[in-house]
Amino acid sequence: MSLLVKAARHGRVVADITPASAGWTHVGFKALRLAPGDEEAFGTGARELCITVLAGAVDVQVGARRFTAVGNRASAFEERAPGAVYVPPGQAVRIVAAHGAAELGLSTAPATGRLPARAIDPAQMRRSVRGQGSNTRHVCDILPETAPAESLLVVEVVTPAGNASSYPPHKHDSADAAHPEAETVLEETYYHLLNPAQGFAFQRVYTDDRSIDEALAVEHRDTVLVPRGYHPCVAPHGYDLYYLNTMAGPERRWAFRNDPAHEWMLAPR
Numbered sequence: 001m002s003l004l005v006k007a008a009r010h011g012r013v014v015a016d017i018t019p020a021s022a023g024w025t026h027v028g029f030k031a032l033r034l035a036p037g038d039e040e041a042f043g044t045g046a047r048e049l050c051i052t053v054l055a056g057a058v059d060v061q062v063g064a065r066r067f068t069a070v071g072n073r074a075s076a077f078e079e080r081a082p083g084a085v086y087v088p089p090g091q092a093v094r095i096v097a098a099h100g101a102a103e104l105g106l107s108t109a110p111a112t113g114r115l116p117a118r119a120i121d122p123a124q125m126r127r128s129v130r131g132q133g134s135n136t137r138h139v140c141d142i143l144p145e146t147a148p149a150e151s152l153l154v155v156e157v158v159t160p161a162g163n164a165s166s167y168p169p170h171k172h173d174s175a176d177a178a179h180p181e182a183e184t185v186l187e188e189t190y191y192h193l194l195n196p197a198q199g200f201a202f203q204r205v206y207t208d209d210r211s212i213d214e215a216l217a218v219e220h221r222d223t224v225l226v227p228r229g230y231h232p233c234v235a236p237h238g239y240d241l242y243y244l245n246t247m248a249g250p251e252r253r254w255a256f257r258n259d260p261a262h263e264w265m266l267a268p269r
Helices: none
Strands: 013-017 028-034 039-043 047-062 065-073 083-087 092-096 102-110 118-120 126-130 137-143 153-159 187-195 200-206 213-219 223-226 240-248
Touching: 013 223, 028 047, 028 187, 047 137, 047 153, 047 240, 065 083, 083 137, 102 240, 187 200, 187 213, 200 223
Parallel strands: none
Antiparallel strands: 013 028, 028 102, 039 092, 047 065, 047 083, 047 092, 047 102, 083 118, 126 137, 137 153, 153 240, 187 223, 187 240, 200 213
């Protein structure tokens, strides 16, 4: 199976990745585009959920709780944090595009239900700039390991045109009991957006032994699966690249290892 999941060109559901369809255990991801007035209703089952409003605004009903007008930007490329809602397992969810068209990313992972539903305040999300030169990217931590959740880690990144990100190539697919701080095991999805939308970008997913080695041309709203291995991205000249990352694994902690062949570029100069 290819690691590239092409976007559905028509309909409400742009992408729908489940653990079964991806061939892994933890991460689920669904992307929705809602026309004005559209409603989406579902149950969370045994999984926790992070609703990220990529563009537009929605009303979210979780059981008896209602979160109104979640979302504060017209495009994921705006320089501001998104609106988001955390939902525990075992909940009935209803999302309504009551304020115009909206685009959403729904990130899920296994959970037991020990945390309540809550709106995630954009003002509390940490925004930062990583890298330098043509390796510069802009990061927003939507649901980092310092924020309450059981399994999920959710982050968004904007890579300016002509730049690389998730670079030098890094991976998080093995755990060493003797050095637990070195690396954790996390499955990951990349949901890509391009600006302008007719653009494309590139992502490579590869392992040390090259049992996985795929170079993928990604277009607007495509999703890339990262079951293991390194996974750098490059945005060509003229097209900014956005991606929403969903990660989850046996431990809710992001620790990675850079590809030793390329780590030299991080050395002080």
